Amino acid sequence: MEGSLEDRFFDVLLRTLNYAMEFVNDRGYASLRFMDLFSSLLDLQLHIKEIPHEEFYERLRTKIKERELMGGQGTRAQLQSELLDMFVNEWRRRASPT
Amino acid sequence: MVNEMEVLELIKTRRSIRSFKTQLISDEDSVKILEAARWAPSGGNRQAWTFIYVKDPQVLRMVKNCSTGFYGNAAAAIVIGMEGGARGIGLLDVGFAAENILLAAHALGIGGCPIASFNKEAVKKIVNGPEGWEPVLLISLGYPDRFPNPPSKKTLSEIVYLDAFGKKWSRLEES
Numbered sequence: 001m002e003g004s005l006e007d008r009f010f011d012v013l014l015r016t017l018n019y020a021m022e023f024v025n026d027r028g029y030a031s032l033r034f035m036d037l038f039s040s041l042l043d044l045q046l047h048i049k050e051i052p053h054e055e056f057y058e059r060l061r062t063k064i065k066e067r068e069l070m071g072g073q074g075t076r077a078q079l080q081s082e083l084l085d086m087f088v089n090e091w092r093r094r095a096s097p098t
Numbered sequence: 099m100v101n102e103m104e105v106l107e108l109i110k111t112r113r114s115i116r117s118f119k120t121q122l123i124s125d126e127d128s129v130k131i132l133e134a135a136r137w138a139p140s141g142g143n144r145q146a147w148t149f150i151y152v153k154d155p156q157v158l159r160m161v162k163n164c165s166t167g168f169y170g171n172a173a174a175a176i177v178i179g180m181e182g183g184a185r186g187i188g189l190l191d192v193g194f195a196a197e198n199i200l201l202a203a204h205a206l207g208i209g210g211c212p213i214a215s216f217n218k219e220a221v222k223k224i225v226n227g228p229e230g231w232e233p234v235l236l237i238s239l240g241y242p243d244r245f246p247n248p249p250s251k252k253t254l255s256e257i258v259y260l261d262a263f264g265k266k267w268s269r270l271e272e273s
Binding site: 022 | 156159164165215217219220223224
């Protein structure tokens with residue numbers, strides 16, 4: 001894996017979400033546990049000073065928290081899809097010339 | 099005329115490559131590979147496929163992030179997609195095109211690997227796929243870093259019957 005620390009963190013987080021999505025329709029806890037891992041990694045970002053773009057990660061945390069508070073509204077698959085959109089949009093935003 | 103031995107040798111020596119050198123693929127060779135895909139057979143000559151050639155490292159990085167079956171730092175990838183996804187004969191068409199891509203690449207010294215395990219929703223978003231269109235198969239491409247040994251293959255006598263299922267063909271017993 002190459003690139004800046006932030007790119008690498010972004011990639012690891014997105015891959016974790018992707019694994020959670022892959023198992024979302026399976027029986028068992030794999031998807032749930034990958035989402036736990038995703039949240040843990042996201043919280044870890046708060047302690048990594050070298051990673052800017054805090055706003056994006058804050059928005060991810062807020063999205064997950066909001067969904068937890070609403071409880072039962074929307075499925076895990078919907079949440080994952082919305083999080084995926086956020087990643088793709090953020091990637092586009094970073095890639096587009098300012 | 100095409101040399102029969104060369105074609106058969108090309109087919110037999112192709113391997114799925116999952117480890118690549120950093121060398122880039124020229125546009126000239128990329129187009130040759132895509133031209134081979136264009137000439138693949140398709141049911142009723144529908145040619146319903148679309149090929150998205152991904153060579154931008156940032157797009158490639160995102161596709162890889164969302165593809166559990168994508169191994170190695172490929173120089174490029176081809177996303178094969180179809181309107182409405184591939185079902186029935188459409189799936190065969192994608193397979194025909196994929197084999198042409200892999201053989202053409204191999205003829206040019208380029209390795210590749212077909213990848214069916216990927217997040218379709220994510221890859222569609224990454225490549226800006228339109229409504230109704232679905233990615234069906236990815237193919238990674240690059241110059242091989244390692245060339246795998248031939249995999250074990252069933253003998254012809256194990257998989258071929260003559261005229262009726264289960265009827266052995268004596269001609270194949272020694273093959």
